Amino acid sequence: MYYVIKKQPDSPSQCFVGFQVPKYIASKKTGNVIFEFQKDGKAVRKWIKVEDIVLLTDDKKFFVKTMSKFKETEAQQQELVDKAKEKLVKSMETFTEKVNSELNKFEEIKKNDNVPCILKGLK
Numbered sequence: 001m002y003y004v005i006k007k008q009p010d011s012p013s014q015c016f017v018g019f020q021v022p023k024y025i026a027s028k029k030t031g032n033v034i035f036e037f038q039k040d041g042k043a044v045r046k047w048i049k050v051e052d053i054v055l056l057t058d059d060k061k062f063f064v065k066t067m068s069k070f071k072e073t074e075a076q077q078q079e080l081v082d083k084a085k086e087k088l089v090k091s092m093e094t095f096t097e098k099v100n101s102e103l104n105k106f107e108e109i110k111k112n113d114n115v116p117c118i119l120k121g122l123k
Contacts (some may be wrong), residue, residue, distance in 0.1 A: 001020050001021070001022060001058070001060070002020065002021050002022070002023075002024055002056060002057065002058055003018070003019075003020050003021075003055070003056075003057050003058070003059070003060055003063035004018065004019055004020070004021060004024075004035065004048075004053060004055065004056050005017070005018045005053070005054040005055040005063070005066060005067060005070070006018075006019075006048055006052055006053055006054065007052045007053075007054055009052065013078075014074075015074065016054060016070055016074075018063065018067045018070075021035045021036065021037060022036070022037070022038070023035070023036040024036065024056065026050075031049060031050050031051075032047045032048060032049055032050065033047075033048050033050060033053060033056065034046070034047055035048065
């Protein structure tokens with residue numbers, strides 16, 4: 001059995017994926033590795049660019065150790081992202097409240113004669 005860690009370049013929330021595969025075919029000419037799986041009794045092949053493969057090994061212990069390290073790093077970074085998102089949501093709420101407050105204050109001021117607003121005559 002072979003163990004693979006692959007980058008997920010188009011997925012910012014999941015930067016990598018790990019899986020096991022019984023067979024692979026590699027060629028220096030194509031720049032791809034072909035992984036062959038069995039699905040519903042049929043051979044299914046998946047082409048992956050060599051530069052997207054972080055690890056291809058037959059050492060399960062090393063694979064598990066490496067995946068654990070990557071998952072730990074991912075969890076730490078996800079925690080930072082979650083905290084930043086919470087802070088952003090609060091900041092956006094504060095932003096909206098402050099701007100709406102200013103707009104509401106201006107609505108009251110707009111009625112005064114010294115505010116040149118063309119729309120006064122339409123009400």
